[in-house]
Amino acid sequence: xxxxxxxxxxxxxxxxARAEAPLRGHGGPVRAxxxxxxxxxxxxGSFDQSAxxxxxxxxxxxAVLRFHDGAVNAAAALPDGRMATGGxxxxxxxxxxxxxxxxxxxxxxxxPIAGxxxxxxxARLASASWDGTARIRPLPGxxxxxxxxxxxxxxxxRGNVNGVAFLPDGRLVTVGYDAALRVVPEDGPALTVTLPxxxxxxxxxxxxxxxxxxxxxxxxLLGPDGRERAAVxxxxxxxxAxxxxxxxGRIAAATVGGAVAIIDRRAAKVLFTLVGPxxxxxxxxxxxxxxxxxxxxxxxxxxxxxxxxxxxxxxAMAAPADGLAAFRGERGAEVFRACAACHTLGxxxxxxxxxxxxxxxxxxxxxxxxxxxxxxxRRLDLVWSPETVARLFEVGPSRYTPGTKxxxxxxxxxxxxxxxxxxxxxxxx
Numbered sequence: 001x002x003x004x005x006x007x008x009x010x011x012x013x014x015x016x017a018r019a020e021a022p023l024r025g026h027g028g029p030v031r032a033x034x035x036x037x038x039x040x041x042x043x044x045g046s047f048d049q050s051a052x053x054x055x056x057x058x059x060x061x062x063a064v065l066r067f068h069d070g071a072v073n074a075a076a077a078l079p080d081g082r083m084a085t086g087g088x089x090x091x092x093x094x095x096x097x098x099x100x101x102x103x104x105x106x107x108x109x110x111x112p113i114a115g116x117x118x119x120x121x122x123a124r125l126a127s128a129s130w131d132g133t134a135r136i137r138p139l140p141g142x143x144x145x146x147x148x149x150x151x152x153x154x155x156x157x158r159g160n161v162n163g164v165a166f167l168p169d170g171r172l173v174t175v176g177y178d179a180a181l182r183v184v185p186e187d188g189p190a191l192t193v194t195l196p197x198x199x200x201x202x203x204x205x206x207x208x209x210x211x212x213x214x215x216x217x218x219x220x221l222l223g224p225d226g227r228e229r230a231a232v233x234x235x236x237x238x239x240x241a242x243x244x245x246x247x248x249g250r251i252a253a254a255t256v257g258g259a260v261a262i263i264d265r266r267a268a269k270v271l272f273t274l275v276g277p278x279x280x281x282x283x284x285x286x287x288x289x290x291x292x293x294x295x296x297x298x299x300x301x302x303x304x305x306x307x308x309x310x311x312x313x314x315x316a317m318a319a320p321a322d323g324l325a326a327f328r329g330e331r332g333a334e335v336f337r338a339c340a341a342c343h344t345l346g347x348x349x350x351x352x353x354x355x356x357x358x359x360x361x362x363x364x365x366x367x368x369x370x371x372x373x374x375x376x377x378r379r380l381d382l383v384w385s386p387e388t389v390a391r392l393f394e395v396g397p398s399r400y401t402p403g404t405k406x407x408x409x410x411x412x413x414x415x416x417x418x419x420x421x422x423x424x425x426x427x428x429x
Contacts, residue, residue: 021313023054023301025061030295032075033285034083042285042293043083044301045072051085053097054301056287067093067102070372076116076125078139084125086113092127104140108150109133115164126172128164132157134174155184159398163202167224175199175212183224193226200240205248205265213239219253221268230268234261243284250306252292254281256338260294262306272309276302332423335416345427357428360384365401376403386421393417
C-alpha cells in the first residue's frame with residue numbers, strides 16, 4: 001500500500017473518555033471540518049495533507065486518512081454517513097467508514113479544491129476550486145460504482161472560487177475572489193450579485209437566506225433573490241469561514257485574527273465572541289444548535305458550548321512563542337503577521353503550509369528544500385529579490401506566480417510593501 005492511500009485504523013481502547021479535551025492529532029493547521037448528521041462523528045482536514053475521523057464524545061481518533069497530495073482544504077458529510085474531502089491536488093475523495101481507501105475519486109478540477117457542499121437530497125456533491133469553476137456531480141449510491149463522467153461546470157468566476165453551498169430548493173450558491181456571489185439553478189440563467197469585497201465563504205440557512213463574507217470582515221445576509229437584508233461587521237478582518245446552525249438561528253464567523261463571532265441571524269447582531277488562543281481559525285462546523293466545532297492554526301479541533309460561549313474543556317494550549325517579538329514595533333513585522341501561520345523565517349523553522357522563507361533572497365522560485373511545489377511553479381523563471389517579492393504582493397500570487405498554492409492576497413499600500421520587503425531582508429538572512 002502506498003503512502004498516499006495509507007489508512008491507519010486506531011482502535012478505541014478502554015480508557016476514560018477524553019471528551020473534555022480538544023481533539024489533537026494533526027501536524028498542521030486544521031483547514032476543514034464537517035460533522036455527521038447524527039452528530040457522533042466529525043472529519044477534519046489539515047495542511048498536513050491528512051484527514052482524521054473523530055468519535056466526538058470519546059474524544060478519540062477513529063482513523064487517519066492519507067490520500068491527497070497537498071493540504072485537505074474542504075470536507076462534507078453525506079446524509080448516509082459517508083464523508084467527502086477536497087484537496088490542494090484538485091481531487092475530491094469519497095470515504096465510507098471502515099474503508100481503507102476512497103470509495104470514489106473525482107479528478108475533474110484543474111486547481112485546488114476550496115469548498116464542498118452536499119445537496120439537500122444527498123444526491124449531488126458540489127465543489128469550489130481555484131481553477132475558477134464550481135462543479136456538480138451525481139453521487140454514487142452507498143454500494144454503487146462512481147459515475148464515469150466528470151462533474152458539470154455549474155458556475156464560473158473570474159479567479160478563485162472560494163465557497164459553495166446549496167439552497168433548500170437545490171439551487172447552488174458560489175462565491176469567489178472576484179467579489180461575485182452567484183445563485184445557479186439546475187436550468188436557466190444564473191443570478192450574479194457583485195459585493196464590495198473579495199469573498200472567502202458562504203453558508204445558507206434553512207429558510208433560504210444566504211450569508212457571505214470575505215476580505216472586509218463583514219458578514220452580509222442576502223435573500224435568494226440577491227437582495228441584501230443586513231450586514232454585520234466582524235473585526236478583525238478578514239472572515240475566512242462561515243457556518244449556520246441546524247435551526248438557522250445562528251451564524252458562526254471565523255477570522256484570520258482568531259476571533260469567532262456568534263451572530264443572531266434574524267436580529268443581524270453579534271451575540272458573543274468565542275475567545276481562543278488568538279491564532280487563525282480556518283474551519284467551523286455546528287454539531288448541534290448548542291455546540292460548535294472549530295479548527296485552527298493551533299492544530300486542534302475545539303468544542304464550544306454555545307449556551308455559555310465557553311470551551312468544552314480547557315483551551316489546553318500554552319501561548320506560543322512569538323517569533324516576531326524581536327521586531328516588535330516594526331511596520332514590516334506587523335504586515336508579516338498575516339503570513340506567519342504558513343511561513344517561518346529562521347534557519348531552524350522548517351516548512352509549514354508554505355515553504356520556509358529563510359534565505360529567500362537570491363533563491364530561485366520553487367527550490368526550498370523539502371517542500372512539495374506544483375509543476376507549474378517549478379517551470380517559472382523567477383528569482384526572489386526585493387523587487388519580485390514586492391511585485392508578488394502588488395498584483396497577487398495567482399497572477400504573478402500561476403500554479404501557486406499560496407492563498408490569494410495583495411498589499412495595496414506601497415509603503416506597506418516596502419516595509420515588508422525591508423523586514424524580510426533582515427529577518428530571513
